[in-house]
Amino acid sequence: MYLDFLDSYHIRMKKIGAYSILFRNSIRKDRWKKYGFEEYDQDNMLFSVLLYIMEQSLKEEICTLDNIASFIDDINSMYYGKAIIYEECKELGDFIINNVLCNEGKPMYFEAFNYNDSKYESINISFVRNSIEYVDGVKRVSYKLTDNGYSLLLSTLELEENLRFTVNEIIFREHLKKADYGKAVDDIKDIFKDFRKRVQKIESDILRIRENPLSYSIEEYKKITEGNVELLDSSKKKYIAHREHVDEKIKEFNEKNINIEELNKEEEANLEKLKIIYDYLSRTIDEDQRILRSHFSLKEVYSRELENMSKMSLIERFNLKKEVYDKILNDLNKIENIDILLRPLFVNEPEKIYNLNKALVYEMGKKGKCGDDNEIISFDEDEFALDEEKRKQDKLAKYKGVINVILELALEKDSISLGEIKELLDESNELMSRLIPNVQIFREVVIEMLKNKMISVEEIRKERKNTIENDEIAFQLNRCILDVIEENSVLSKIEFINVEKIENSEDIKLKDLKDENGEYKNFICSNILFEIKI
Structure with a gap:
């Protein structure tokens, strides 16, 4: 047993x-x-x-x-x-x-x-x-x-979610204050799970509303939305403050390790726990923003569906049994005109007819002037597969080239914004060709980095060890970042990559960039900060 x-x-x-x-x-x-x-x-x-x-x-x-x-x-x-x-x-x-x-x-x-x-x-x-x-x-x-x-x-x-978030944050803060990092790790993991559950609950409610708005009561809507914005706004500030505090502690450990002496086993364990806490705090802040977005999506969907329901009430309906069946039973002579009611239900598609005008139209030849009567087209399947693989490898190399340039520029000053990169591009055409081989590749790299936000190189390495990779040649951000870091010794000391939008900053406009078809286009996006931690 x-x-x-x-x-x-x-x-x-x-x-x-x-x-x-x-x-x-x-x-x-x-x-x-x-x-x-x-x-x-x-x-x-x-x-x-x-x-x-x-x-x-x-x-x-x-x-x-x-x-x-x-x-x-x-x-x-x-x-x-x-x-x-x-x-x-x-x-x-x-x-x-x-x-x-x-x-x-x-x-x-x-x-x-x-x-x-x-x-x-x-x-x-x-x-x-x-x-x-x-x-x-x-x-x-x-x-x-x-x-x-x-x-x-x-x-x-079973507490209301708002109160549970407050209580869990207080317990986490107390453990952090007492330097009980083991319990603090468990606390922040539970907090992150609660935030993730709340996102999933809101998304589930949105699906319920779309399926049947009447199945979602006003009490449920009020319970999940009342006070959410105020609570999440304050919680975001708290967790950002906690992340800054943890970041300071990590720097203290790192400075001690570099300047004074090697850390003992207990200090090394605490440093690892602090890094885990920092990572989960970043993920919790991201979930906080997802809740805000889902919150407004829920309000929008609920309002729209209720409005649609109210419009449907204006549609005039009639009872088929009462208006048709019962009247025919009372007066059988009316059945002679039943075809007027049923005819629209049995309308067939119009029959296809032969268009005589098409037969008289002069048909142009499809071959060129110099075309032979019998054109021979050869097709080598193996050669085609090799060409396709080479094309994918070239494209993947361009992805890696973009990532390599971004990391090198950010490493020089620990961080660099897209606005600062734009100034460098104006001065160097070579840098422009390396960073932006075409608009689509550059855009895809930036979007994927923004989605991940905080990227831990050590976690990517662990993930690769525990994953069986296929031979498919395709762009995967984590895989490309690890390849670039391992191939470039200058970048080997990078531990964390943080990518985030710079609030209250003007959009960056890059002019005359080539796309995949060789056409020139302008590229506009928010100002982004690329930050490196070693």
């Missing part, structure tokens, strides 16, 4: 352990009864206090014992109706925090069986943590939820 479904059992039991320890600590305490709380009242009050602490943590506001006492006093007077005064509410809050949630300061452990190692594994559980805050110049203890506390409460309710 295969038991691989038990491989992650001890990880699952971490969530079960949180519930187990929490209820065990609560049930064992008789002090609840002093304040009139029995059975279900205890559990409801306990989770209400936890939710209040989470709310304060999310708003990044202080949560002292006085705040908790006021909260208990308010909900008791409005809902529970226990005969306790404010001072007793404060005692109850102290009891919940220090005795139930903090276990009187003693560490809490849950024993989960690890089927991989065939032994029990001690899992540390904690729900709240405290910090010292100054309120009106007075030192006070403020309480916040731990990761276990967040996981416990978030698992009790």
